[in-house]
Amino acid sequence: MSAAAKRDVGLSKDALLKQYRKRLKDDVRSMSDNLSEIVKLCRIEDETQVVTATTAEDYALEMQVRASNMVRAGESLMKLVSDLKQYLILNDFPSVNEAIAENSNLFKDTQASCDRKLTDMRDEMATDLYELEEEYYSSSYK
Known part of the structure; x- marks a missing residue:
């Protein structure tokens, strides 16, 4: 393999690993942010606060959307784990x-x-x- 080809493989490997790190950070941040927002929605700010039905529905809908975002991020993390396993299996040249x-x-x-x-x-x-x-x-x- 020529030096240029090795450099290209190295660059693509580094780029792929950077992409995996970015996906990991983004998905974990998404899960964390959405969980924080759900907890904020559950907080009672004033004991005398009367929540109207529309506000409660709005909060419930926002919680569902944020929960869906958390599920999506979790599925993305599972896909990332699968991609990492596949990458390791296919690129573990010393073992092969x-x-x-x-x-x-x-x-x-x-x-x-x-x-x-x-x-x-x-x-x-x-x-x-x-x-x-x-x-x-x-x-x-x-």
Whole structure:
């Protein structure tokens, strides 16, 4: 891989990680801000305050919207975790290279074992064939 290609991969990796950090901060901030606003709506400011039905409905609607925003941020965080897992699995080159090396060594050992067995079989067959030829040519029935 050329130096320019490595630099491009590094830049894209850094950019992707920065994007993940930004998503994390934004989603956590969204959850925190919406929860703070819901708590503020629940606070009773004056004991003698009479809340009209429309104000109560307005507060209830705002709470639902903020709760929906919190759910959306939570789902976004779950998607972020999934993306991070996928990124780790796909870009964990040392582990992938180690697994490839292990498989390569296993296959080389298997190949060497098969080669030894075939060589032994060839030698046994050559010996048996030699004995059969000896028997045939020394036989009185030919």
